[in-house]
Amino acid sequence: QKMSRAAERLRLLITHLDRPPAAIAGASSGALSSHSTAAPYTFGNNLLTPEQRLFYEENGFLLIKNLVSEEDIDRFRREFERICRQEIKVPGLVVMRDVAIAKSEFVPDQKAVSKLQDFQEDPELFRYCSLPEILKYVECFIGPNIMAMHTMLINKPPDAGKKTSRHPMHQDLHYFPFRPADRIVCAWTAMEKVSRQNGCLVVLPGSHKGTLQEHDYPEWEGGVNKMYHGVRGYDPQHPRVHLEMEKGDTVFFHPLLIHGSGMNQTQGFRKAISCHYASGDCYYIDVKGTTQENIEKEVKEIAARKYAVGDEITLKDTWAVRGRLVQGARISM
Ligand SMILES: CCCCCCCCCCCCCCCCC(=O)SCCNC(=O)CCNC(=O)[C@H](O)C(C)(C)COP(=O)(O)OP(=O)(O)OC[C@H]1O[C@@H](n2cnc3c(N)ncnc32)[C@H](O)[C@@H]1OP(=O)(O)O
Ligand SMILES: Nc1ncnc2c1ncn2[C@@H]1O[C@H](COP(=O)(O)OP(=O)(O)OP(=O)(O)O)[C@@H](O)[C@H]1O
Ligand SMILES: O=C(O)CCC(=O)C(=O)O
Ligand SMILES: [Fe+2]
Numbered sequence: 033q034k035m036s037r038a039a040e041r042l043r044l045l046i047t048h049l050d051r052p053p054a055a056i057a058g059a060s061s062g063a064l065s066s067h068s069t070a071a072p073y074t075f076g077n078n079l080l081t082p083e084q085r086l087f088y089e090e091n092g093f094l095l096i097k098n099l100v101s102e103e104d105i106d107r108f109r110r111e112f113e114r115i116c117r118q119e120i121k122v123p124g125l126v127v128m129r130d131v132a133i134a135k136s137e138f139v140p141d142q143k144a145v146s147k148l149q150d151f152q153e154d155p156e157l158f159r160y161c162s163l164p165e166i167l168k169y170v171e172c173f174i175g176p177n178i179m180a181m182h183t184m185l186i187n188k189p190p191d192a193g194k195k196t197s198r199h200p201m202h203q204d205l206h207y208f209p210f211r212p213a214d215r216i217v218c219a220w221t222a223m224e225k226v227s228r229q230n231g232c233l234v235v236l237p238g239s240h241k242g243t244l245q246e247h248d249y250p251e252w253e254g255g256v257n258k259m260y261h262g263v264r265g266y267d268p269q270h271p272r273v274h275l276e277m278e279k280g281d282t283v284f285f286h287p288l289l290i291h292g293s294g295m296n297q298t299q300g301f302r303k304a305i306s307c308h309y310a311s312g313d314c315y316y317i318d319v320k321g322t323t324q325e326n327i328e329k330e331v332k333e334i335a336a337r338k339y340a341v342g343d344e345i346t347l348k349d350t351w352a353v354r355g356r357l358v359q360g361a362r363i364s365m
């Protein structure tokens with residue numbers, strides 16, 4: 033087959049990548065082998081330009097401007113508002129309020145929902161996870177078998193004065209008992225303009241090439257939200273990139289990329305919608321004896337309290353029930 037000009041340029045670009053192939057041992061899919069060893073984080077399927085592909089390989093994220101329509105975002109926002117007004121009840125949905133508000137006696141019933149998690153049973157919000165314009169990019173990172181594993185609508189509140197609206201620097205893989213990491217990607221779409229002022233995402237470019245680090249609660253004076261673990265020994269001097277985005281812009285990022293978000297210094301609630309996707313060919317791991325034991329313990333405690341289930345529930349079970357196939361085949365997830 034004749035190599036296109038773009039492919040030829042990519043071949044030249046990736047000659048400069050010296051990284052060994054990603055650890056994909058144990059994975060069962062033939063799809064995985066279509067990755068080139070020099071570009072282990074992406075698939076060459078002619079959607080990404082060589083520059084975009086190289087950018088993700090080197091930095092662990094890729095920002096696509098204006099990907100989701102205003103109309104869709106306005107629909108997601110209206111559905112979010114219906115949920116806040118408790119007009120509908122969604123099975124499995126976790127509604128989180130900021131710790132500064134949850135623990136306050138003075139603002140008891142404010143509709144300050146800081147995050148919705150697990151909206152897979154809400155057809156309107158879940159539409160986000162099946163949008164063709166999102167999936168075609170997801171496929172470039174994890175291949176054609178696509179599971180939506182984790183869904184969130186983040187409504188970062190105006191900071192109540194204790195800096196609790198911050199999200200500490202972390203790697204999302206800390207929460208996931210499935211592998212390989214390179215077959216997982218997050219899509220995060222700004223539902224309005226996000227800036228440094230209202231607490232945009234902050235990323236450490238290239239950190240996806242490292243390994244999963246130990247996570248713990250950061251020692252923050254004003255308190256920290258439940259399950260907001262941060263990388264232990266985070267170095268605030270490390271070069272960071274602030275991802276300022278417009279409504280509809282979408283960033284795709286690797287689950288080992290170290291990222292967080294700053295505090296919201298405006299009076300508005302900063303909104304974003306996101307989904308973590310994993311390949312249907314991924315497999316579950318037992319996190320016993322790993323750095324992920326601490327998060328497994330917390331998730332089990334919450335599951336026990338919410339659903340009155342016992343210790344026989346594993347971290348794997350809590351994910352297997354949440355995952356939904358959105359494209360291709362569910363092989364081992
Ligand atoms: C099928 C089983 C599913 C099990 C679901 C478990 C959730 C799994 C989460 C997986 C996370 C994956 C994430 C990957 C990406 C990275 C991240 O997003 S990291 C951040 C993740 N954080 C969370 O997911 C937080 C999840 N939040 C919750 O589970 C709940 O909001 C809650 C904190 C457990 C509180 O819910 P609820 O029990 O309904 O609330 P209350 O009854 O009002 O309060 C009980 C108790 O908790 C205190 N509290 C409330 N909110 C917070 C908070 N934000 N931070 C700290 N503490 C909080 C509240 O004050 C009460 O305490 P008290 O001492 O008993 O008074
Ligand atoms: N000790 C820490 N451990 C882990 N993460 C931290 C720590 N301190 C700050 N962060 C994280 O770093 C990121 C940037 O936060 P921060 O609000 O300090 O700065 P900023 O908003 O980027 O910059 P500025 O406030 O100067 O505009 C956030 O994700 C924040 O949660
Ligand atoms: O602040 C945000 O919107 C992103 C938070 C985040 O990284 C996460 O929930 O995993
Ligand atoms: Fe995250």
Ligand SMILES: [Mg+2]
Binds near residue numbers: 294295
């Ligand atoms: Mg800040």
